[in-house]
Each structure stands twice: as C-alpha cells, then as structure tokens.
Amino acid sequence: MAINNPYAAYQNNSVNTSTPGELTLMLYNGCLKFILQAKKALEEGNIEEKNKAVQKAQAIVTELMLTLDTSMPISKNMMVLYEFVNHRLLEGNIQNDSKFFDEASDIITEFRDTWKQVIQINRQKQYANVDEI
Incomplete structure (x- = not known):
C-alpha cells in the first residue's frame, strides 16, 4: 500500500530503519508529546x-515496561519509576490536575536525556572503532 503523505512515509521509514536505541528514544519523545497534549x-x-x-x-510507558531488560540490576529501579509515571498519569487524568502530568514529564525527560547521551556515547565508540580499521 502506497503512502501518499510524505511526512507519514518519512516517519514510517525512520521507524523501520532505526536501531533499538533510537526506537526507545522515539518512545520517550512520543510519551512527552502526549503528556504535553x-x-x-x-x-x-x-x-x-x-x-x-x-x-x-x-x-x-507500558511498552517501555514490557521491553525492559529485567536481567540488568538497574531495571528494577526503572520499573518502579515507570510504574510511578503511569500512576501519576492516571492521577492527573482522574483529578484533572496538571501537576501530576508535570511529575510524569520530569521523569520521562530524565530518562530521555540519559538515553540520548547513551546513544551519543555508543556512536562515538562505534566511529572510533571504524577509524581503527
């Protein structure tokens, strides 16, 4: 099926050609976008x-929880924070109070920024290894 919308085609292509790390970054950005909305x-x-x-x-957030590598020790702490974010989103929705959305957004922003740094460090290492060849 052809995609007539060039933006949709670009998005589809970027998802299909992204690394798992880049996909996780997209999830964090999407979550922040929806919290803002x-x-x-x-x-x-x-x-x-x-x-x-x-x-x-x-x-x-549920997808992030399901794809979390639970063999890593830090994943237990991340799971607790993901659960907290989900709870904050629920409370904000029920109570119609944006302070809960702000708390959720702050945590997701921290995850996103850290993840972005990890991707950058990995790219630097990857390019450094290419130069050695």
Whole structure:
C-alpha cells in the first residue's frame, strides 16, 4: 500500500530503519508529546482529548515496561519509576490536575536525556572503532 503523505512515509521509514536505541528514544519523545497534549487539552477544558492523550502516554510507558531488560540490576529501579509515571498519569487524568502530568514529564525527560547521551556515547565508540580499521 502506497503512502501518499510524505511526512507519514518519512516517519514510517525512520521507524523501520532505526536501531533499538533510537526506537526507545522515539518512545520517550512520543510519551512527552502526549503528556504535553494532555496538559494543553486540560487547559482548554477538552476532557475527551486529555483522556486520549493520557491513554497514549500510558500505552508508551507500558511498552517501555514490557521491553525492559529485567536481567540488568538497574531495571528494577526503572520499573518502579515507570510504574510511578503511569500512576501519576492516571492521577492527573482522574483529578484533572496538571501537576501530576508535570511529575510524569520530569521523569520521562530524565530518562530521555540519559538515553540520548547513551546513544551519543555508543556512536562515538562505534566511529572510533571504524577509524581503527
């Protein structure tokens, strides 16, 4: 099936050609985007759109939880934080209070920024190894 929208084609191609690390980064960015959309919808009094955005953010957090490598010792701490983020998103949705969204966003931003640094370090190591060949 051909994609007529060039932006959709670009997005599809970038997902299909990304490394697992880059896909995780996309998930973090998507989660932050949906949290921001939920906050905006809440400010505008659009409860239905707020709920949809929160559910999308929660789906991403759930995906991050499911794909977490539990053989790593740090994964237990990450799982606790992911559960906390999901709970904050739920509370913000129920109580219509953006402070909960801010707390969730802060944690996801920290994960995203750290993950971005890991990707950059890995790329530097990869290119350093290429130069040695």
